Amino acid sequence: MAKRTVNTNLITEKLAELSGAASCELDDDLIGALKEGLRIEESPVGRQILEQILENAKISRDTRLASCQDTGFAVVFLEIGQDVCLEGPVLPDAVNEGVRQGYEKNYLRKSIVDDPAITRKNTRDNTPAVIYTDIVPGDKVKIILTAKGGGSENMSAVAMLKPADGIEGVRKFVVDTVKKAGGNPCPPIIVGVGVGGTFEKCALLAKKALLRPLGSHHPDERYAKLERELLVEINATGIGPQGLGGRVTALSVMVETFPCHIASLPAAVNLNCHASRHKEAII
């Protein structure tokens, strides 16, 4: 099998570009969902908020000023083809250097502290990134950068449900998590749900669900139905834009699943704010 050599300096370069793009160029599917939200929102305050959010996205795109001041934790997913041979700086260093350059060059906020519970000193360059690598078939490297805001991350949750809780238990956990979050995660939110796997696997599934195009559905119709029903149920809570009351609480609910242990039914909800930011590149 022919191997393809990829220099990790190229990964650095791409990540520096993606950092700026993620914060200033909100995706078309998101803008479309927000416009649809504005069409159906009944609350005058809610409509006002959605109009401000759309105007903000336009200003950000036109002026390249970050759409939100919380330019996030850089969470980087790398899908590395198994026929790729990496050369150059060691991969985590290359990734962190890309984040460092991208956040500096694009005037993005540095929001990472060095130690979580004691010193909490800002690292001043938004590193380290959280890095996940998957080995996949092929000879390409796919880089996905998500800039994950702290406000929505804070309202996320994992539950080790009992198998007896079943799909209804999952449904209740998701809705309860959204209700408890209220206005804190900056609704209208995007709801990523992981079901199955282990404790950490289901949390990762929930995060990966947030990378899907908004409104896309699980390939298994039973879970696609759950996604549709959860969206209706969440939008019936009345939480609305910014939690101040309204019809549009969530723009999309996306569920990812994985087999699990006979004893377990893990479920995770990773919330994302309306400024869902992720960009990808393929080398």
Added chain:
Amino acid sequence: MKKISTPLTDSVVEDLRAGDEVLITGTIYTGRDAAHKRMVELLAKGEQLPFDIQGQVIYYAGPTPTRPGEVVGSVGPTTSVRMDPYAPILIQHGLKGMIGKGQRTQPVVDAMKKHKAVYFAAVGGAGALIARAVKSNKTVAYEDLGPEAVRILEVVDFPAIVAQDCFGGDLYVEGIKKFSRSVS
């Protein structure tokens, strides 16, 4: 749409009700978690705050770095509840207004009622839009905290919504009650 100016007085605060849309003009201070912790520690030691807090408004925000030739970076609100352990003591010392996002807890609501203070919601994630209301920006304390430093911002027509007022009115409760419905 009500136009109000800072510093806030009791009568301005008493005139505001949950749900009112306002445009705020004047000076406001930014402060987040780390700055609040330091300010409350100063008060506990009987020392002076880095600015006179009487009638002032604190905006829970940490902007992106200012680009050359501009006044401020992206500057939307952060989640207010994290400041709830500190807010009552600042209100007791004269703080009249807070701008952030998300609902406040009971100790803050009680302090707002007792000392006449108001809580405004700004639109989270609209930092580029809000930046247009900021006319000047100067760091006044805790520069070492980076994005968490305390800044004084001069704002004109800063758009916000009265989310929780000094009478216990709460748009988070009233708004949700109005728009929630049962799913069959």
